[in-house]
Amino acid sequence: MFTSISSRILPEKIRLFRETRLSLHWHSFAYFILFLLAVMSGIFLILFSTGVFAVGLRECQVFLKNELEHITVDVTREFSTLSVEGVALAEHLAEQIEKRLKAAGVNPSGLKDHPHLLEPILSESADRLLMALEKSKSSGVFLILDATVNPALPTAENSRAGLFFKNMEPNVINLTFPAFRFLRGSAAIARQKPLNLLPQWQMEFQVTPGDFFFTTMNAAAGSNLPLSRLYYWNPCSALASNCEKAMLLCVPLITSDGTVIGVCGFEVSAMLFKLKNTPNNPTYTRAFTILAPLYGDILDASKAMYAGNYHAVPSQSGGILSIMAPAKGLSNYLASADGSVYSGLHQKINLYPKNSAFSGDEWVLAVLIPVQDITAIVRQYNRRFLLLFFALFIFSIVTALLISRRSVAPVVGALEMVKERKVPDNMRSNIQEIDDLIAFLTAQDAASGDLAGLSQDPVKTSALFDAFVNNIKTLSPAERAVFNLYMEGYTAQEIAKILCLSINTIKTHNKRIYTKLNVSSRKELMVYVRMMQEKNGKT
Amino acid sequence: MRMILLVTLGLVLFLASAGCDSDRPDPKKPVTITMWHNYGGQMQSVMDELIDEFNSTVGREKGIIVSVTSISASKELQEKLFMIAAGDPGAPEMPDIVTAYPKTAIILREQGLLAPLDEQFTAKELDAYLPQFIEEGRLSDGKLYVFPIAKSTEVLFVNQTLFDRFSAATGVQLDSLSTFEGIAETAVKYYEWTDSLTPDKANDGKTFFTADSWFNIAQVGIAQLGGEFVFPDHLHVSSDLYRRIWEFSVLPALAGGYAVTHGYSSDLSKTGEIVCSLGSTAGILFYGDSITYPDNTIEAVTYNILPYPVFRGGKKIAIQRGGGMCIKRSTPKKEYAAALFLKWFTQPEQNMRFVYSTGYLPVTKEAFENNMKQEIYTAKTPNLKKLLEAATLMYGEYDFLIPPNYEQFDGLSKAYEIRLKQLMSLGRKSVIQDNKAPSIVGEELYGVFINL
Numbered sequence: 001m002f003t004s005i006s007s008r009i010l011p012e013k014i015r016l017f018r019e020t021r022l023s024l025h026w027h028s029f030a031y032f033i034l035f036l037l038a039v040m041s042g043i044f045l046i047l048f049s050t051g052v053f054a055v056g057l058r059e060c061q062v063f064l065k066n067e068l069e070h071i072t073v074d075v076t077r078e079f080s081t082l083s084v085e086g087v088a089l090a091e092h093l094a095e096q097i098e099k100r101l102k103a104a105g106v107n108p109s110g111l112k113d114h115p116h117l118l119e120p121i122l123s124e125s126a127d128r129l130l131m132a133l134e135k136s137k138s139s140g141v142f143l144i145l146d147a148t149v150n151p152a153l154p155t156a157e158n159s160r161a162g163l164f165f166k167n168m169e170p171n172v173i174n175l176t177f178p179a180f181r182f183l184r185g186s187a188a189i190a191r192q193k194p195l196n197l198l199p200q201w202q203m204e205f206q207v208t209p210g211d212f213f214f215t216t217m218n219a220a221a222g223s224n225l226p227l228s229r230l231y232y233w234n235p236c237s238a239l240a241s242n243c244e245k246a247m248l249l250c251v252p253l254i255t256s257d258g259t260v261i262g263v264c265g266f267e268v269s270a271m272l273f274k275l276k277n278t279p280n281n282p283t284y285t286r287a288f289t290i291l292a293p294l295y296g297d298i299l300d301a302s303k304a305m306y307a308g309n310y311h312a313v314p315s316q317s318g319g320i321l322s323i324m325a326p327a328k329g330l331s332n333y334l335a336s337a338d339g340s341v342y343s344g345l346h347q348k349i350n351l352y353p354k355n356s357a358f359s360g361d362e363w364v365l366a367v368l369i370p371v372q373d374i375t376a377i378v379r380q381y382n383r384r385f386l387l388l389f390f391a392l393f394i395f396s397i398v399t400a401l402l403i404s405r406r407s408v409a410p411v412v413g414a415l416e417m418v419k420e421r422k423v424p425d426n427m428r429s430n431i432q433e434i435d436d437l438i439a440f441l442t443a444q445d446a447a448s449g450d451l452a453g454l455s456q457d458p459v460k461t462s463a464l465f466d467a468f469v470n471n472i473k474t475l476s477p478a479e480r481a482v483f484n485l486y487m488e489g490y491t492a493q494e495i496a497k498i499l500c501l502s503i504n505t506i507k508t509h510n511k512r513i514y515t516k517l518n519v520s521s522r523k524e525l526m527v528y529v530r531m532m533q534e535k536n537g538k539t
Numbered sequence: 540m541r542m543i544l545l546v547t548l549g550l551v552l553f554l555a556s557a558g559c560d561s562d563r564p565d566p567k568k569p570v571t572i573t574m575w576h577n578y579g580g581q582m583q584s585v586m587d588e589l590i591d592e593f594n595s596t597v598g599r600e601k602g603i604i605v606s607v608t609s610i611s612a613s614k615e616l617q618e619k620l621f622m623i624a625a626g627d628p629g630a631p632e633m634p635d636i637v638t639a640y641p642k643t644a645i646i647l648r649e650q651g652l653l654a655p656l657d658e659q660f661t662a663k664e665l666d667a668y669l670p671q672f673i674e675e676g677r678l679s680d681g682k683l684y685v686f687p688i689a690k691s692t693e694v695l696f697v698n699q700t701l702f703d704r705f706s707a708a709t710g711v712q713l714d715s716l717s718t719f720e721g722i723a724e725t726a727v728k729y730y731e732w733t734d735s736l737t738p739d740k741a742n743d744g745k746t747f748f749t750a751d752s753w754f755n756i757a758q759v760g761i762a763q764l765g766g767e768f769v770f771p772d773h774l775h776v777s778s779d780l781y782r783r784i785w786e787f788s789v790l791p792a793l794a795g796g797y798a799v800t801h802g803y804s805s806d807l808s809k810t811g812e813i814v815c816s817l818g819s820t821a822g823i824l825f826y827g828d829s830i831t832y833p834d835n836t837i838e839a840v841t842y843n844i845l846p847y848p849v850f851r852g853g854k855k856i857a858i859q860r861g862g863g864m865c866i867k868r869s870t871p872k873k874e875y876a877a878a879l880f881l882k883w884f885t886q887p888e889q890n891m892r893f894v895y896s897t898g899y900l901p902v903t904k905e906a907f908e909n910n911m912k913q914e915i916y917t918a919k920t921p922n923l924k925k926l927l928e929a930a931t932l933m934y935g936e937y938d939f940l941i942p943p944n945y946e947q948f949d950g951l952s953k954a955y956e957i958r959l960k961q962l963m964s965l966g967r968k969s970v971i972q973d974n975k976a977p978s979i980v981g982e983e984l985y986g987v988f989i990n991l
Contacts, residue, residue: 150835159835168579168611169619171631179615186833187810196612196802197809199579199825203835244583275608285569285604376567 024408032400056381060374061329064345067279067367071289072347075365079351082138082249086265087228089132090251093264097121098255108259112147118161123189126163133165134178140166140267144205144213159204171275200243212250213263219357220252220260229356235293235303245270247305270305277307279367287369294362297323333368344368468528471517482509487529562871564602572877573634575609577616585896589889597883603876608634617643624650633867636877640862641944644684654868655682659878672902675941676863685863686881689899692857693847694929696826697815700840705729719787719848722748726796742971746798749807750817753788753959754952755858760784762940763853771945774955777989785985792963793970793977799963819860823898823926844925846933859939898926958991
């Protein structure tokens with residue numbers, strides 16, 4: 001319906017438009033605009049083909065790539081350094097504890113049966129742990145012995161004696177007053193140091209099968225691997241309710257006879273990870289880093305460390321991030337908890353050396369941005385371009401209007417003057433064609449004036465006509481041929497064709513004919529021709 | 540033609556203005572506000588929840604992201620701020636919002652690091668807050684720099700389980716703890732009672748009481764008795780009024796009734812080494828609900844929270860504690876964003892959520908007058924319920940002492956605390972080793988103390 005109406009209306013509109021008589025100004029404007037549109041379309045195509053409209057996306061890719069690169073280097077270095085320091089700490093502590101046990105005449109495997117030795121052992125180990133905490137870039141250090149101070153308690157099975165010191169300000173250089181606190185261990189040891197207890201303080205660790213303690217202990221038990229292949233990085237979790245989430249480096253304490261007597265290691269708190277590894281870019285304020293265990297194409301977000309603005313972090317309460325098919329150079333990640341999608345890049349990270357008991361555990365470091373943020377940034381970039389383009393377009397229209405008006409103004413002015421017959425003498429428009437036109441019209445007017453005088457005086461007319469007829473004899477044959485064709489009513493163009501001459505030759509002949517016949521214009525010539533024809537017709 | 544020119548001019552102005560940076564945050568280009576606070580441990584989860592809520596509601600709408608970059612004890616925070624103010628090498632960058640006390644704020648303001656907050660609040664907005672809290676945050680130039688978000692006072696924490704056991708054996712009643720003199724007498728009785736439980740061991744009685752700040756007891760106690768303790772360059776320790784403070788503070792300690800600790804009183808409470816202590820309401824979460832003994836046995840206990848004790852014949856006066864939030868002088872946009880967060884955080888709804896989970900007190904009149912009683916019934920733990928009851932009672936009956944902002948205040952209070960504890964420990968040793976009467980040792984020590 002609409003098509004049939006438009007197919008009828010459109011040609012009609014075009015016809016009407018064609019019939020519309022536009023002023024010289026609007027003609028000129030239309031030509032300018034057409035030209036500018038063509039130029040701008042060309043520029044637009046060039047920008048499009050050179051990918052200017054994908055600048056936002058490209059910048060985002062570059063940002064993500066750079067951030068991922070340097071954060072991966074930092075994280076690898078930090079975790080590797082802590083692993084090395086943890087192994088050294090475990091070696092030292094195991095040796096020290098073994099000596100103490102030997103002095104007490106106890107075999108390492110008999111530690112559980114001598115709970116009275118636990119406090120002196122832990123007290124002696126405290127200084128070494130505090131020193132290690134001070135030197136390391138960690139938020140905590142711990143030691144858990146595979147024994148409890150009171151085996152008679154009903155909770156003894158899952159209770160383990162140990163120490164856990166926390167550094168509340170691991171990112172601040174403060175060697176004079178390090179902000180150490182006491183999270184686990186005997187209160188008497190805390191007072192010796194002296195250190196304040198944290199609100200979450202408990203005397204012993206509560207362990208459960210399958211947790212970091214048993215995972216590390218079990219992997220080490222009966223293994224022939226060196227200590228550097230037996231440490232374990234426990235994914236991000238809280239030690240107990242109300243404790244801060246953290247990753248724990250767990251290194252087994254193995255005595256010279258191969259007995260695994262406990263676990264020690266360092267803590268990397270969620271806050272420390274955040275402070276060190278938050279992507280830094282004012283444009284992508286919700287960008288964040290995630291260090292997560294990888295299972296196939298799935299990142300376990302519930303066990304991940306995050307660094308970025310808090311509210312942008314996905315799945316704080318758990319869930320997974322599924323890696324989707326890459327698009328436009330970025331990978332997409334779907335959060336199972338709330339269905340939100342993130343774009344970014346990821347890279348596998350090695351937390352363990354080759355041949356480690358845990359080398360099968362895969363970890364991924366990713367830098368992600370909520371997908372809507374990237375879309376918004378790209379749109380913002382393009383909007384800027386389009387706005388600029390629009391401004392250029394408006395500027396072009398205004399310029400075209402001004403230029404076209406200015407360029408036709410002399411023509412329009414001259415025409416107005418001609419129409420009103422107010423052309424001043426010696427008028428110069430500085431436009432050759434206008435000046436020629438005015439000269440031509442002036443000459444015509446003069447000739448018309450002469451002819452008008454001619455028709456009013458019969459005697460004068462007869463004399464002039466006779467002179468004209470006599471002068472015809474002075475014409476050369478070529479001029480005569482041209483003149484005869486004028487007599488027959490041909491125009492200059494037609495005469496040139498008939499005589500196979502150029503128009504310029506005809507013009508030259510005309511000048512000579514006018515001179516010889518004493519006429520000033522074609523109009524005057526034609527008056528005499530008509531008079532000759534009338535006379536011949538009468539005779 | 541004129542129309543065309545106007546349109547062009549308008550377009551040019553629009554494009555020019557598009558490039559200008561406004562003083563207000565833009566939701567499309569959020570501004571990140573860094574924050575340091577001292578609400579760690581169990582308080583952290585509440586703080587995190589509130590910050591998260593702000594970021595995902597008002598923050599998202601206005602273009603503000605609050606990012607916490609440090610959580611540590613107030614002592615450490617103040618030390619870091621002093622480092623920043625002094626321009627120490629290794630000092631961290633100052634955050635946009637930070638917990639600070641007026642005495643720290645004075646130093647930060649002198650270095651031009653703080654933004655005055657009066658410009659960010661209308662008179663009507665400021666009028667919604669308790670005037671004494673606002674006044675505490677005004678510095679010498681009369682401008683507001685320390686904005687109250689949650690305040691605290693001191694209360695008496697009593698381990699009801701241990702006290703009942705003692706009370707059943709000795710007949711001492713809880714109301715004896717309403718005065719400082721009563722606490723002193725009870726402490727000595729408790730020591731004697733616990734010592735008597737093991738007749739074969741001499742001097743193995745248990746301590747009954749300690750305080751987080753002996754200095755606060757002195758300044759509030761003397762205020763209760765109508766005197767003045769702290770002067771710009773000294774503490775008035777030679778007065779008759781101070782003599783009463785000394786007798787309360789030192790004599791029971793020499794007799795073994797007080798614990799002398801360099802940590803918090805809650806640490807001793809967790810291990811059952813004291814029965815009651817004076818501490819900040821905000822310390823409530825540190826007390827827990829159990830005692831862990833050295834053999835790892837754990838005993839469930841209940842706490843009672845009593846209003847601040849008063850010296851006999853004295854007025855009911857308690858200390859007003861708790862810092863506030865300062866805003867770093869930065870850009871108008873960041874200062875506005877930081878102030879907007881503080882306004883949101885101290886609205887009664889948010890403020891009460893923080894209060895009933897942490898033991899702090901609200902800062903607006905509306906929250907204090909209308910919400911507190913209601914919140915008592917919804918408090919998360921019995922301890923919090925008792926705390927809110929005690930605090931409500933105190934704010935109805937007590938006057939509050941705001942510590943002065945003298946330059947030497949910190950130094951004087953620290954020196955007082957150290958010296959008093961040293962003498963208490965030395966004196967106790969002297970009592971045991973030299974078998975001297977506490978009153979005699981106390982007299983000797985007083986002579987030493989006032990001449991230090």
